[in-house]
Amino acid sequence: MQYRSRFFTGLGIAFLVALLNGVSLTAFYPLFDALGDQGERFYIQLSKHERKLLQKAVLIHFYKVELPEQLTGQQLSDRDWKLYLIPEVPEKIREEQSKAVLDALKDPPASRFSAIDRFHLITVVKWKLKINESGYSPRMVIFTALTIVFPIYLLRLVFHLVSVRLIAGTGYMAIRDLRRDLYNRLHELPLNNFYKEKTGYLMSRIIHDVELVAAVISSNMRDAITNIFFILTHVLLLVYLNYKLLFISMLTVPIILSPVSLFSRKINKSTRRSQDLLAELSGVLQEDISGVRTVRSFAVEDWMTSKFRAKNERYTWRSFKELFYIRMGPNLVELMSSLVTIGIIALGAYFIDGVNFTGGEFFAFLLTLLFIIRPIIQLSGMFGKIAQAEAAGERIFELLDSKPDVVDPPAPRPLQKMTQGIEFRSVEFAYPGTDKKVLNGVSFSVKAGQTVALVGESGSGKSTMMDLMARFFDPTAGQILIDGVDIRESRIHDHRSRIGIVQQEVFLFHGTIRENITYGRPGYTVKDAERAARLASAHDFIERFPEGYETVVGERGVMLSGGQRQRISIARALLYNPEILILDEATSALDTESEQLVQKALDRLFRNRTTFVIAHRLSTIEKADLILVVSGGSIVDRGTHADLMQREGLYARLQQISREAMQDR
Incomplete structure (x- = not known):
């Protein structure tokens, strides 16, 4: 228990509080007896059992102390003898006798009394005799x-x-x-x-x-x-x-x-x-x-x-x-x-x-x-x-008690800067609690610094592949390797710290624009946020707000348009400067003008980093180094834009659908 000493100290003091309350109640005992007493002196009553204990203690004291003194010539008078005889009830023990017998209670022999009786003698009986010895009036006892x-x-x-x-x-x-x-x-x-x-x-x-x-x-x-x-x-x-x-x-x-x-x-x-x-x-x-x-x-x-x-x-x-x-x-x-x-x-x-x-x-x-x-x-x-x-x-x-499905390894490997690339090796995946495979035998390799596009119908498994890349889930089978090392051999925090994600539905926190750009990194200054915003084509619209970078964006960024939120998100990713970048439908919900500004910002973001792009608007990924065509949880085709168009397969059909949709806008 982390706070054991503190807790048990509190227990001890609480017990002391209870004892003090009990002691205070014992003071009311003579007070109640004194109430209504009309005598000049107040004498508290001793029970039959207490008188018996007291008489025994007095006799022991007499034979140990008084009798030896008598044998040496110091005779006791009849009056002194009577002081050592405890009267029967209901007669009370008054001042003189209380004073005389108190000496007998200084140290009653433990061998002649039980522990309880001895404790009773030296506490309660002695306390009563002290009250009687004082000779206080009833009013004085009350006060x-x-x-x-x-x-x-x-x-x-x-x-x-x-x-x-x-x-x-x-x-x-x-x-x-x-x-x-x-x-x-x-x-x-x-x-x-x-x-x-x-x-x-x-x-x-x-x-x-x-x-x-x-x-x-x-x-x-x-x-x-x-x-x-x-x-x-x-x-x-x-x-x-x-x-x-x-x-x-x-x-x-x-x-x-x-x-x-x-x-x-x-x-x-x-x-x-x-x-x-x-x-x-x-x-x-x-x-x-x-x-x-x-x-x-x-x-x-x-x-x-x-x-x-x-x-x-x-x-x-x-x-x-x-x-x-x-x-x-x-x-x-x-x-x-x-x-x-x-x-x-x-x-x-x-x-x-x-x-x-x-x-x-x-x-x-x-x-x-x-x-x-x-x-x-x-x-x-x-x-x-x-x-x-x-x-x-x-x-x-x-x-x-719920068990996380993604955990750190017992002996994590230190994170190294990626130099070779990323490989998906026979990756399979089914969501926890289901038997249906979402991914089945996915394998591909990406060199460091390349841009890879993932295209396919909705629900084909594109986003799931990137969820595995970010270790939101672990593969059911197969491996994901970075420079030949399984990503499960690194700490989750270390692995995710090298990845930046820009999503279609941008989540901005309730706070200022500056706080959202520098989210999670309070060490960055306004100048750092401004530099990232310029690269993301966001600085101009931010400056048009009366409070600039200190403008509060509201819950989920409701005070900004979709394009503005997306550029804030890109500025955040640029400031984060990740090795690996994942863009999940980052421009699909934007108008043409906003898309052009965002695409310009994305081009800057792609430089000198390995990038995965998931897009419905296929015009945004034609410059990718590698395009993976995903269908039914498997990669059905791969290559550059030119290669895939020549094959006239699924990718070519998706391109045609995308262009027709653009013409209808």
Whole structure:
């Protein structure tokens, strides 16, 4: 455990807080007895058992100390003899006798008393005799008790705050680490997980589920530990005050806690369903916000509103049921506790005898019992929260325990600058969870610095080949080699750091143009961003904005046109300066003017690097060094543009279709 010392220090201090609270309650014991006492002096009562222990200690002391002194000539008077005889109940032990017998309690022999009796003598009995020796008036006893209680409560408060800082702080740091591990795991998940799961589901696990667990292992865990220590220490005090009454009280504990077991399963089931509905609600909301242009363009606001309302109503009802179950258990526990308290008060009338169990002891017992009932009620409420956290934890660890399909090798090879080229060798691939091959026996070689174009129908496997190149997935069979070394022998981060990708759907982050160009590299300056933007033919339109490079582009870059976003993406790739460049349909959605500007920027980007181009507009790849024609997951033809046109195969037909489409625009 990373924070073990901090946590156990907090536990020790929490136990000390519970002890201090118990000590403060013992001060109320003489206070309650002194209330209503009309005598000039206050004398606290000793029980029969305490008198028996005291008499035994006095006799041992007499034969060890007083009798030898008598034999040496120091005679005891009758009055002195009486001081060593402990009176029977209900007579109280007054000042003079208390002072005389206190010497007998300085060091009772361990061989003559059990450990419990000896401890009782030198603590409780000695404390009572000290009170009687003082000869205080009842009013003075009350003021003294209150004077003692105040600094104890103050000290308890200080230690309580320290324990909160240590225990709750440990919980929050653990949650911080859990959220960090979840985020790291998110980056290791296979890409098809993101295709299958809604964004709202993943966000719900990292945010809402973690918050439920956080509540339990931070503040709730601190409260539970404090409450358990309170119960343990205060039960010991109740044992001393009246173990018989305590035993009767403990028989009612199963009755008090019965509502907890009744509702815990319902809470667990309701929480799991509630979190699923919250994830669905988040998913609908995320889709609505991300696709707001589509929603409005199709005028389906009412339909989306009704969809959201239905999810919201289901989640609201489920949340209400969850909260009802959570609250109902503790409320029933509190009701049962109140009934038990009434019964204890009734039993108190039977046990109070003024000697073995005084009125002050009963009120101290009742006050201590009430102190215990509060932690019991809080602990009963914890069961509901634990059930919530258990359901959330299952969802969290389902994500944490998922195995990434792309992992680093045990002994990764250091990355070297590519000098020879790239080779696909008999590569096959099927997406996880399916048996259908997307790629089948793909083999080709590319020299360093060449430009390779991939053409073919939609779904033929072009993008999948590049996903394998970037190690978003690993081949089911075969190898991808760079300079003769399998890319799986390098660290994933090192391999991807040599690759730049410009996609058709450019993703810009909410921030400034400068931040998007220098994304992930805060060391770059505005001048670096400007130099890359000039090469990407983006500087002119950026300068036309009032705030220039500090212009905020909005969510996903909605403040920019498609061509502008694409040129920002190219500027980002130019600044990144990768060895290998992948362009996936980078110009297919642009108008003619934007395409010309982007193509000009791409020509600069192609220089001195190995480039893979996937394009529907075949006019953009005619200058490629090698064109691979892909169909049905296999390479059916390859060569230069001129070679492929002469063969009049699939490539020639695709070129004809592309030109006809351009003429129709």
